[in-house]
Amino acid sequence: MTLPYEEYLAEILIDEETLQKRIRELGQQISKDYEGVDDLLLVCILRGGVVFLTDLMRQITVPHEIDFLAVSSYGKGVREASGRVRIDHDLMSEATGKHVLIIEDIIDSGYTLRFVMDVMMARRPASLKLCTLLDKPSRRTIHIPIDYVGFTIEDKFVFGYGLDLDDKYRNLPFVGVVRLDALPQH
Numbered sequence: 560m561t562l563p564y565e566e567y568l569a570e571i572l573i574d575e576e577t578l579q580k581r582i583r584e585l586g587q588q589i590s591k592d593y594e595g596v597d598d599l600l601l602v603c604i605l606r607g608g609v610v611f612l613t614d615l616m617r618q619i620t621v622p623h624e625i626d627f628l629a630v631s632s633y634g635k636g637v638r639e640a641s642g643r644v645r646i647d648h649d650l651m652s653e654a655t656g657k658h659v660l661i662i663e664d665i666i667d668s669g670y671t672l673r674f675v676m677d678v679m680m681a682r683r684p685a686s687l688k689l690c691t692l693l694d695k696p697s698r699r700t701i702h703i704p705i706d707y708v709g710f711t712i713e714d715k716f717v718f719g720y721g722l723d724l725d726d727k728y729r730n731l732p733f734v735g736v737v738r739l740d741a742l743p744q745h
């Protein structure tokens with residue numbers, strides 16, 4: 560994955576303007592829903608959620624803390640078979656008694672977020688909600704209630720805006736569809 564991103568791009572699925580407009584709307588909705596709350600904690604799931612977090616938090620007018628949780632599966636194939644996910648880097652702050660809003664880039668099978676929600680719930684937050692930029696419901700294996708969704712998308716291999724292609728291109732300001740025939744194994 561060393562070529563310019565254009566080599567791997569089949570199409571732009573969600574352009575920068577559309578992303579930013581929707582993120583402003585989400586920020587307004589979240590600000591309204593949490594109005595008056597003084598212990599809001601945004602928990603970003605690394606690594607994919609980081610670009611979304613940094614744009615979204617600047618659209619949220621309620622004072623809040625941010626923190627980061629890094630999780631990974633035991634391998635994509637294994638995860639889909641077993642749903643096993645582990646914590647690689649835990650929060651640096653306490654979640655107990657706070658209003659926790661999880662910030663994620665994409666929900667696919669649902670295993671990662673099921674794990675994250677169970678881990679966070681065990682810490683007894685005042686409330687626990689989930690916000691994802693992208694939702695791929697056709698891929699869902701395990702039920703996961705989502706409170707805020709940016710875009711519902713079809714089952715396409717997407718990258719950019721936090722989502723990687725072989726660990727790169729997370730910096731792209733749009734969400735693109737990967738050109739499968741441009742990948743090395745094809």
Ligand code: PRP
Nearest residue numbers: 605606607664665666667668669670671
């Ligand atoms: C992606 C995404 C979610 C997870 C969703 O992370 O950021 O955390 O997959 O998949 P699921 O619903 O099937 O569990 P990834 O494992 O690619 O790690 P990354 O965020 O570091 O890129």
